[in-house]
Amino acid sequence: MRTKALMWTGVALCVAGAATLIVVAVVDLGKADQTASVTGGVVGLVGLALALYAQFGTAAPPPAPSGVDASGDGAIAAGGNIGVASTGGTTPPSATPPTPPAPPSGPPQQQPGNVSASGKGSIAAGGDIGSASTGT
Numbered sequence: 001m002r003t004k005a006l007m008w009t010g011v012a013l014c015v016a017g018a019a020t021l022i023v024v025a026v027v028d029l030g031k032a033d034q035t036a037s038v039t040g041g042v043v044g045l046v047g048l049a050l051a052l053y054a055q056f057g058t059a060a061p062p063p064a065p066s067g068v069d070a071s072g073d074g075a076i077a078a079g080g081n082i083g084v085a086s087t088g089g090t091t092p093p094s095a096t097p098p099t100p101p102a103p104p105s106g107p108p109q110q111q112p113g114n115v116s117a118s119g120k121g122s123i124a125a126g127g128d129i130g131s132a133s134t135g136t
Contacts, residue, residue, distance in 0.1 A: 067114040068126070074135075077117040081127035088121055088135025 017039060025032035070077035074087040117124035121134040 067116075069116045069118070070122075070124075072117070072119045072122055074121045075117040075119065075123070077115050077124045079115055079126045081129070082123070082125045082132070083130045085123050085125075085129065085131070086133040086135065087123060088133075 021032055021036055021039070024035055068077050068079045076082070076085050076087060115124050115126045123129065123132045123134065
């Protein structure tokens, strides 16, 4: 909502500035030339300041601490999605894993970064698992 308000404010200022320059040009062309020069310089500096602020002034939030833990023989844990995971057995996973299910529409069951696979051959992921084989 704030972005639209800023956009319309900018549009209104541009229209007001253009109308002012037209009126001044009709009254005194020399004065309109000087006014347009100063206005152009000010607008250019404001644009440069906004571009620098957009590039360097906004800091990205720090990444969430990773709490990925895989403890146990052949355990696999990942903070994101796992396409194919196998913890043993004689049958290799298929070359084309099935498409993972769509994410649930409700709130996530587990917070990102807190993934734990504990126990022999366990598999855990912070995201979706396409295909998993524990070898049993």
